[in-house]
Amino acid sequence: MSRNGRNLVPARLTARDVAQVGSAGLRGRPMRVVLSALGIAIGIATMIAVVGISSSSKAKLMQDLDKLGTNMLVITPGQDMLSGKSAQLPEKAPQMIGQIDGVEDVGAVGTVDANIYRSEHTPATQTSGLSVQAASESLLETLRGSMASGRWLNAANSTYPAVVLGDHAASRLGVTAPGQQVYIDGRYFTVVGILGPLPLAEEIRTSALIGWDAAQKLLGFDGHPTSIYERSADDKVEDVRDRLQRTANPQAPHEVTVSNPSDALAAKAASEGAFTKLLLGLGGVALLVGGVGVANTMIISVLERRHEIGLRRSLGATRGQIRLQFVTESLMLSGLGGIAGVLLGSVATWVYATTGGMPWVVPPTAMAGGFVATLAIGTVAGLYPAVRAARLSPTLALHAG
Template identity: 45%
Template sequence: MTTHDVPRSTLRTADLVPTGSLGLRSRKMRALLSGLGIAIGIASIVSVLGVTRSSQSALLAQLDQLGTNLLTVANGTSGQGAEQILPTTATSMIRELPHVQSVAPTAKLASVNVYRNDHIAAGRTGGRSVRAADAALLGTLDGSLLAGRFISNDDSPVTVLGYSAATTLGITDVSGNDRVWVGGHWYNVVGILKPFTLAPEIDQAAIVSFQSAEHLLGYNGHPSRIYVRSDTEYTAGVAGLLGSAANPEDPSRVAVSRPSDALTAQLQVKQSGAGLILGLGAIALLVGAIGIANVMVIAVLERRTEIGLRRALGATRGHVAAQFLTESLILATLGGIAGIAIGAGVTLGMSVYRGWTTLIPPEALYGGLLVSIAAGAIAGLYPALRAAHLPPTDALRTA
């Protein structure tokens, strides 16, 4: 028989998975621990991308709902954080500006507090304040009532409580029969507001009308904070004119802000935080790949006899290398699939808890799987080549 008549050793593609998974099936705990590093890295990447995308979507939806065209005008604050008064002409001057949709002046009554009853010791305010306003406030802030009605432009001793103020005071009845003690006078509670994302100071306030504040609480006619709703495309231009309109004598003292900028800043913080955690996920993935490489090197040393026997029976170096490389790929792929499942589960749980819409970028799913496969290929390359170049006589001699 000539050398051409000797049958060539072959390894079918269909045999790669059973052959490559032999070591994993015989050492299940080692395989589980080895794949855990890949799973943790992929889970970190998928969950960070998913949670970030879901939270960003919620913030963007909130921005769309609340609008970015709300501006606030104030005259700075004192050293104690109290709002300073604006000129009495500020509101009317701002209303004359072009592209202004609505204006809602308010005045924080610095020396007036709200209590549950007249037996509460002075100073125990719980962080609550009293703020004079008019009926335009609700529409300008695009807010709504949780219960009851809003104040009218008259001197009736009634109040509408912000959400936090109502909660701390323990007020739920808005029929007008429940009262609070405001600046030495009883005020009937006629409404409770829903939370204001863009105006948290309203949440802590008891809102009374300007007429009532002037008649009973010593209000002097000066606003301290004005809310302005502008045409969206002209918001920046309107903001540039508010200082001189509110206080022509000293525009530099006027502080103009856009409350929606806080939500935009949250988006930027989430993006920067996501980048940091993605870096940690990449480190975990690297550690997992190193763990697989280490396990595969040990497997080559432990299975020298098997390698030598296969080579002696006709297996080529390529067959041996393919077996160990397949084992590494299977291990990394299973770890990647587990990581994707864990990451998706974390994203879903966080979204349900926060009330977000669950959004997982498709690239996080297929990208995570591709990255895990690539990590497995890189991790298994050296052990596979080492196994392939192991001389069969030396391998059998160590048996």
């Protein structure tokens, strides 16, 4: 249809017309559109990344728990009720615990009254927070640990001045490979191995471990274990736990403490939720700011396109059609930002998980929820501009153009 050589818009707008008009309106303001969509994208990307990183961390912790097992218990001396001092476990406690029905592996360490240094020239005050401990040959298997390099204590080297370092201990001492020597209680010990990480026995990571016999012969170790690590069959854990105190120290079972180190990992996984909620709140604020940007863009759009609105109203377009047009534009703007945000958040999670050796986990509900949130923000942000556009007087709008 034409009049005086000018193309006119049909008086009745179809859904296709509305979509085309919305697209044209958005294309006419590229920089403003990009900035508004970017605000939405940042908010959604933040929320997706927070949920994804938290979920990936939890998945990694659960993998560690599955690998390390939840069937290990740690027996340590409690407090002497009479003297108030730390009690002692009997020297034969590891052997007695090993006889409990359901116990599969038992390993032990005992604190040695000695300090470890890189060399005899290191000042005595620079202990680096490390401890020296006697270790049983079965400890590594009980902990399900691994060697980063070298070998573990065995029957051949556990009677000689040989030492295995926890990974943190090796780092603090500057020991990088087996064969190097460290200085313990006036004597040089040869490093025969360096342990890998032990999530269920963090105290071992800062220890220098010496064979049980060598510790008694060379360093005056009294033979009393200070920590006993026990693995039992999965279906026997609770039964074994009930018997550990009486078995470890029949004379004073109340002076024995039993704990499950896997509980700490489980608690850590649970604590991820609290931090996630805080960061989700920050993402929500960014999303709200993006919504304000969308609303601002749409309000300016109404002011700039008053002549177009007046022309369409004069040709018969209803207020509902005008409202639909501007709400559609707002939804398109928010939807573009939402899609970009979901992609950016997923990529950020993938980078974090890959560099941290974690499984990449982004819950589908988070992605769907993020996109739905953008549509909700777009609808709310577009309502006022749409209503304002629909209320414009056709005559005044035409004169304003």
